[in-house]
Amino acid sequence: MPRNFDNDPPLPFPILIGDIGGTNARFSILVDVYAEPREFPIVQTAAFKTIDDAIQQSVLDKTSIQPRSAILAIAGPINGDEIPLTNCHWVVRPRHMIANLGLEDVLVVNDFEAQALAIASLADEHREQIGSAADTLLASRVVLGPGTGLGVAGLVHAQHTWFPVPGEGGHVDIGPRTERDFEIFPHLDKIEDRVSAEEVLSGRGLLNIYHAVCKADGKKPKLKTPADVSTAALSGDDDLAVEAVSLFATYLGRVAGDVALIFMARGGVYLSGGISQKIIPALHKPEFRAAFEDKAPHTQLMRSIPTYVVTHPLAALAGLAAYARTPSSFGLATEGRRWRH
Template identity: 35%
Template sequence: MTATQYSLVGDIGGTNARLALVERGSVRPHAIKVLSCGDYNNLDGAVRDYLARVGVAGVGEACLAVASPMRGTQVRMTNNHWRFDTEEVRQQFGWSAFKVINDFTAMALGVPHVADGQLVHVCGGPGDSRRPRLVMGPGTGLGVSGLVPIRQGWVPLMTEGGHVDFAPTDDTEMAVLRILKARFGRVSVERILCGQGLLNLYQAHAEIQGVPAPLDAPEKITSAALNNTDALACHTLRHFCELLGRVAGNAVLTLGSTGGVFLCGGILPRFLDFFLESPFRNGFEDKGRMRPLLEFTPVYVVTEPYTGLLGAAEALGNPEV
């Protein structure tokens, strides 16, 4: 197979770069490698090393999903030292095309290609496949995107839905808002519904209850909750799930996404059983007169670890991206 029959796809975060090859007309990644961004001075070095490792001299085109904003052709990674110009890189490798897209846009585009066996049903009815889909997930931040169906595919929505206001619904949540507002000023839902947000929520509940908050990292809180060794951690993680449900339900009402909700990212699969037994469903469906609409909308946890690569491959041939 010649080099031009391959395309390079990637999903690049602050720590790791996931790279793979796809064949023309396919979205299925092959030769997946996970490289540490810290091992390379910049993107070009990582690409060269990857191609050498998989024994391919070059590729015809490329699409990378990145967790960073873009200005024109300039990409400055938010959480690592990589900086590059997309046109310079394209010319350097002789690619016919080089797309760089937002990482959660790629996540959304990948969802329709996820196998049924990698979707865990959480709640909800059959939904309406003709309507938009909501794609969201807590990670380093809270990613929110959507898919609008068109005749021959999907149009992804690039949103900043993770930065909507946190809207408390009871006295405890009013206290959470007051505590976090003192720390951050404005409080978005991302201040609570991400890795660091879980720690923020844990510390706020400790202050409300007047108890110590000995755990200092989100993974410690999750572990303590799963092992039932810290009552505050368990209470916090349950509240985290409920709030995620409420925010997801609000987004369904805003987007009209009765086509389904797809919860992506690496956090939820780590405590999937806990999540399935959590108050997520109550938070999601508790919308007063709109409850039947939410009960009709299916919700899934996506366990496919390379959804972003599927989306980057889809973006190569998607003229809407």
């Protein structure tokens, strides 16, 4: 049976659930273990001075339900009583929330821990399979999210329990393999003379690849934004954009395969975030799975690992709700990240 590894009592219901990104914040309230979360409109972080203001005005002022606790997923390091977000002006102050918002208990976790929690039990309707590998094993999984950056997390399955493992896997090195790669890589923007996965597998990374393809071919870039590149590629209107997205899918397949090997993720690799959803047609082409499986001497193993795009619109909130309902099913570390009245 699942065990409570940290011996903390469950969060008391009703529970406020929040997924806080650099641009948008998403909130819901879980009234009890059996209820479906009550969702609230997505809000822009720039519209509110503090996260407390956002919670008060966009959630608490809109409902008669008074949450007793909160679990918040944020993009940023969690260290101490003041937690700044990486790409947002908000600072999460759990003690202030307890004092000012009527909460008794606040738990703060990493944003990709929430994504990892979500993929523990994602229904078929909320994932699109890429490739034909069968989903037959209850085994460790991995989630990658190309977006503003590249988020990576593992979900290790052991002792009938899911253990989310966040990290900074988006900053691993990535290098050229093919002749075309060697033409393109000298033109990629770098950080301190190296190409990290995030520099090619993110919104700015897609634009980085597109500009490098243009330079390699001596062409002037015409497209200005990542959305321009993906749209032109999927419509077939721009050959350079088509190649850029094809290379993006190839490099994503390589990194996804590397992370799958690190975690022995025989339960599957999940691609989250808006970019993955937008380029699903490109991911269905052969390049992604070919790069994913090209891991000799373990090609046969890689062919057996399924890959998916997460299509759930609020996956992180769903993951946090799953934890809130049955915390004993997850080995989620709370030490230094939970504040109680």
